[in-house]
Amino acid sequence: METIISMGSNLGDRLAALTMARRRIAEWPDVHIAAQSPVYETEPVGVLEKYSHLPFLNAVLVLESPWDGHAWYQRLHALEAKLGRKRGLDRFAPRTIDLDIICVGSTSLQSGGLAIPHPHWKERRFVVQPLAEIRPDLVIPGETRPVRQVLAELPAEPRVALFAKEW
DSSP: OEEEEEEEEOSSSHHHHHHHHHHHHHHSTTOEEEEEOOEEEEOOSSOOGGGTTOOEEEEEEEEEOSOOHHHHHHHHHHHHHHTTOOOOSOTTSOOSOEEEEEEETTOOEEETTEEESOTTGGGOHHHHHHHHHHOTTOOOTTOOSOHHHHHHTSOSOSOEEEEESOO
């Protein structure tokens, strides 16, 4: 089943954090990386003013796996902790790594803190632009437009700039 993960980092060596997360995911049994986007540098969205000077690096992975949304959530949450993510009251505080499930096949799921597809994916250029690079014609469950059209209809701000084609 095709699973799309959004990755972000705005603390420390951001590119190394994304690379390490991708490598660890690729080592999991029954997981194959089908595609990866370029890395983009993005302005932080929804953060406190004191964190606004810490831009993110963002990328998207397309993964093939038999895992369901709950299995992905547990594994990604554990990986974030292993890679140094500290969780606190401020959900938008700076982080070494942020791994979000955008979608898992055609699954629609609302369970506790887990919502699949991600409820805000189409509002976030830092998700949509990298995804449009690798799956422009994909229609995420619950949406009628392909990703490329969602991107075309998003405002240009906040800024998203190519950081690295290969990583």
